[in-house]
Amino acid sequence: MLALFLSLLQAFSGAPQDDPWTSPLTPAEDPAFTAELWETPGHWEGRPDEEWLRHIQRSEVVAVSFNRGGSSVSLRLTFKDGSMAAFKPDQHHEQTVPRFEIAAYRLNRMLGMSRVPPATWRRFAKSELLERLDARSRFAVNRILEEVKWDKDGTVAGEISVWIPVIRPIHLETFEFRRKWVRWLAPYDYLWQEEYSLAAQISNMILFDFLLNNPDRFTGNNTQADGRMKRLYYMDNTYAFYPNGEGTPTCRQYLRTARRYSEKMIRNIRRMDLRQVRSEVAESGGAPWPLLKDNEIDALLQRKEYLMREITRNIAHFGWEKTVVFP
Numbered sequence: 001m002l003a004l005f006l007s008l009l010q011a012f013s014g015a016p017q018d019d020p021w022t023s024p025l026t027p028a029e030d031p032a033f034t035a036e037l038w039e040t041p042g043h044w045e046g047r048p049d050e051e052w053l054r055h056i057q058r059s060e061v062v063a064v065s066f067n068r069g070g071s072s073v074s075l076r077l078t079f080k081d082g083s084m085a086a087f088k089p090d091q092h093h094e095q096t097v098p099r100f101e102i103a104a105y106r107l108n109r110m111l112g113m114s115r116v117p118p119a120t121w122r123r124f125a126k127s128e129l130l131e132r133l134d135a136r137s138r139f140a141v142n143r144i145l146e147e148v149k150w151d152k153d154g155t156v157a158g159e160i161s162v163w164i165p166v167i168r169p170i171h172l173e174t175f176e177f178r179r180k181w182v183r184w185l186a187p188y189d190y191l192w193q194e195e196y197s198l199a200a201q202i203s204n205m206i207l208f209d210f211l212l213n214n215p216d217r218f219t220g221n222n223t224q225a226d227g228r229m230k231r232l233y234y235m236d237n238t239y240a241f242y243p244n245g246e247g248t249p250t251c252r253q254y255l256r257t258a259r260r261y262s263e264k265m266i267r268n269i270r271r272m273d274l275r276q277v278r279s280e281v282a283e284s285g286g287a288p289w290p291l292l293k294d295n296e297i298d299a300l301l302q303r304k305e306y307l308m309r310e311i312t313r314n315i316a317h318f319g320w321e322k323t324v325v326f327p
Helices: 002-012 049-058 098-110 126-131 135-147 175-184 193-212 249-257 263-271 274-281 294-318
Strands: 061-066 075-079 084-089 119-125 155-162 324-326
Touching (some): 049 119, 049 155, 061 135, 084 098, 098 119, 098 193, 119 126, 126 135, 175 193, 193 294, 193 324, 249 294, 274 294
Antiparallel strands (some): 061 075, 084 155, 119 155
């Protein structure tokens, strides 16, 4: 099937493109409608990821807040300089595996994106977190004590990531909104200017979630955007990477709705191999756990092959000019 896909790439890449909203655009053609599509992998908000990672891993914590609204323990840390980070400790919740958020960040970077905030690991003492817990979060002390997996020495390791100061939920899971973007990603109708950028981002998010085997995206408040509601963030990936080579039924269901793709995303996914993935998720420097286990990596690569077969079938059936419509 990959050979068929490559032949399709060659056959259709030079095909004429008549409609500007169903063919890849360049920034020079219309930057107003493609600005949110351009990525700077390895950079976040204009700064190299490595600077962010050093900062959140080493900065002194002066305050801790409990993040309300979730089913698991999630904390907001405030550093001495006023900046903040999100921290998810190891805990007794199967839907929250902190190392998966770091793995998702690494794979997002490997695929040429900058949608998952830079994430790494950090260890805290129980006393350090509880003593700095602010007054409004004191209600959560018992939850933190009972649900966090404290080591025998009274410390806990977890995932720490860059805090996004302004995010707004974009309710893609609602019936009204879902009806719109399912139409956007079907290879039939024209895409209008106001639909193009968001449609491309949703397509990439669905492919990314299938690779991660993340069934949690469309369950409420897990699709987030910037303050302008223009740029999507692919956050909250701790319920992912279950070692199933064909993905969960939910992931397959959403994959079937995405029949318009980014050419760059397709090429980056196709290049994924065992060496690349192992290199990207390799951890060193005393990390408390491997980011992905061998069976999780194997299943990830099986899902990659499943995904490429699905993309190839759609391109063969509908044609390149109707399916590969985003840069």
